[in-house]
Amino acid sequence: MAKFNFKLAPILSIKEKIEDLKKNELAKAIMALEAEKAKLAQLRQTRADCIESFRNSINTGVKPIDIRQHNIFLDRLKVLIREQKEAIVRAEAKVEEARLALVEAMRERKSLDKLKENDYEEYLVEEKKAEQKGIDEVVSYKTAVLSKNNE
DSSP: OOOOOOTTHHHHHHHHHHHHHHHHHHHHHHHHHHHHHHHHHHHHHHHHHHHHHHHHHHHHOOOHHHHHHHHHHHHHHHHHHHHHHHHHHHHHHHHHHHHHHHHHHHHHHHHHHHHHHHHHHHHHHHHHHHHHHHHHHHHHHHHHHHHHHHO
16 A cells, blocks of 8 residues: 655645744734733833822822922823834734634635545545455455366
8 A cells, every 4th residue: 555645745844834933923012012001001000109199199199290200200201101002903914814813814824734535535536446346356366266166
C-alpha cells in the first residue's frame, strides 16, 4: 500500500505558519489595546484623585495660585484623557485589522485542509480499488490453476 502524499503539503505548512503569525499579531494588538485602556484608567484615576485632593484642600483654605495650578493640571489631564481615548480607538482599529487578517489566514488554511481531506478520501478509494484488483487477480489465478488441474 502506497503512502498518502498530499501535493500541496508545503503550501499547507506555510499557511499554518502564516495563521500562527496572525494569531500572534492579534494577541500583541489585544495586549497593546489593554495597555492603552490601562493608561486611560490611570489618567482618570489621577484626575479623580486630583479633584478629591482639591475638594479636601478647600475645607482647609486654598490660595488662589493653588486653585490656578489645580485648574491647569486638570485641563492638562483632560487633554491627555482625550488623546488617550484616540489612542484606544487606533488600537481597537489595529485589533480589528489583525482579527480580519487572522480570519483570512484561517479561511485559506481551511480550504487547503479541505483539499487535503478530499485528496485523502480519493486516495482511500484508489487504494480500495487496487486492493480489490489484487484480490480479483489472485482469485482469477487460483480459478485458472484449479481449472487446469481439473482437466
